[in-house]
Amino acid sequence: MQLEVWSDIVCPWCYLGKRRLEEALGQFAHADEVKVVWRSFQLDPSYPKGQPRPVPEALAEKLGASPARVAAMQGHVTALAAEVGLDYHLDKSIMANTFDAHRLTHLAREYGRGAELHERLMLANLVEAENVDDADTLVRLAAEVGVPAEAARRVLAGDEYAADVEADIRQARAFGANGVPFFVLDRRYGISGAQPTEAFLAALKQAHQDSATGAGTAAAR
Template sequence: MSASSLMTLAGPGGNAEAVPGFDRGMNVDIWSDLACPWCFIGTERFHQALADFEGRDDVRVIWHSYQLDPNLPEHFEGSEIDYLTESKGMPRDQIEAMTEQVAGVAAADGLQFDYANLKVANSRLAHHLVHLAQLRGVATEVNRALFAAHFEHGEDIADKDVLTRIGTEHGLSADEIGEALGSEQYDTAMRSDTDQAKGIGINGVPFFVVDGRFGVSGAQPVDTFAKALTLALEDAPEGGGCCGGSCCG
């Protein structure tokens, strides 16, 4: 693990997924954007590392919103290539090469990105759904479903019907989803997440804070996440783990 991929920092705090009986172990805080391909790749690599981690049953994942392009239109009439060419001011062939490279990396990790059918959409409402899912203890499952819907299945993650279907498939009620989507409560929660990120020096996603002490930036290899988890376990403060996203005294 290189110094550039792992750093020591102060705990961010945050609201964790509800885990019945959970009173020990470590928290992993993850900042990501549901419209970010590297966030999908990076979080899937983290999930793979976590699945093989001996202390996985004592790990609690806390999801944080970080919109890379909050001014993205709710719906864009055009392809991802069209949007990136227009917004970045880069030649179309260069954008196509970039997306092909990202899709190739994703494919090597078993993810089937479909840029030809990807629907450009503002991720704000999708983040609202994740915040609701976090209160119900299913944020990880909803996150993964949203990433797959956007990047692999060509679904519109700004469409309330799509979001309602994904939420209800993971145990949320249609009524509570309807109240959550577009609410000021979750806009405030998103702003709070972004402020937290800025407070600990995060300026890009994905970003992972393991046990409130170790930061991992970017879509690092599975082995990097595995080493970070192991280091946090072996170097845990005397007397136990952490709570509330940062180590308790």
Template sequence: MKIEIWSDVMCPFCYIGKKNFEQALENVAFKNEVEVEWKSFQLDPTLELTETKTTAEYFREKKGFPEEQAKQMTAQVVQMGKASGIDFNFEKALITNTFPAHKLLHLAKKHNKASEMEEELFKAHFLNGENLGSIKFLSNLAEKLGINKDAAVQTLSSDEFDYDVNQDIMEGRNNGVTGVPFFILNGKYAVSGAQPSQVFEEALTQTYNETVKPFKGSSESELSCDTDGCSI
């Protein structure tokens, strides 16, 4: 069963959604039959690649929110994060264009380490205040996960995976994705937002029961036909 997740590493609800989804996945008996594919999405592609802003600066300049209002909003997210095991640190978080981070995610996908990379990028942004637009930092992060550092530098310094990132974003829009996180479950159901783990568990179970389980009882011994003829 395939789960596609559109996400942006600058989105705190994507991190909460990831944690809640993973908890739900641990609770279902068929977890080893689930394939997760992370998809790229950008909440603000207009940000400069070489510029960083604090969370307060971003809310003030981009959203028009005064600092006190921004603090109240982030305080609410901090409480939500604690319930999911995340210690958000918005005072350290640096807002920047996440396109390079998404390119690194696609490189990690080639090495079957997309979920690990997604987690490391979230930690880097929300917990450690790292600059996700820095080639130096991102290439070091790749090396941490066992990905060749020089290959990461090459990826981040070229247009490699630019098409893949943009294709994810376009595919998301074609599927009605206007906000993240957004989950598509085996091509049949969609779950939007950082839902509680119980909601994810129920959605996963329903999808599995409707799209996978009915086909698991078949075997080669049953009456069937193939290109060589029919077995009786």
């Protein structure tokens, strides 16, 4: 079974969804048959590169919300994340363009470290309040998971893997995804949002059963 996951590195719901999915896989009898593939997505592709801002400030402006309202929103997802062991510090997190970070995840895949870099980048932004639009930071984080620093710098200096990121985003749109996290099992079943662990487990069981019997529908829409 192939499980594709579209997410953005700066998306707190995506990291929460990742942990819930991992919990489900831990309870799934056929987890060793599931290949998880991480796909790129940008929640806000228009956000300018090289202009990091505190997330609370940027959200208040974008949503026209008061600081108290933003704090409440962030507090809600922070509490949910804590239930799966994530220690968010969203009040200190940095809004950043994630296109280059996503390009690096495609480079990391070449070294068999794509999932590891995706995890490290989420941790860096949502827990450690690092700027994932800073080249030196990205190179350091990539090196931490086994991606050669020189290769990371080369990619960041050019446009390698840009087409791969764009292709991932187009595919998500073709499946009808307007936001993330978005999960697709065997290109037949789509799951939107950071669903409860039980929902992921049920979907995994159904997809496995249908795969074994040849049942199921065509690609997710």
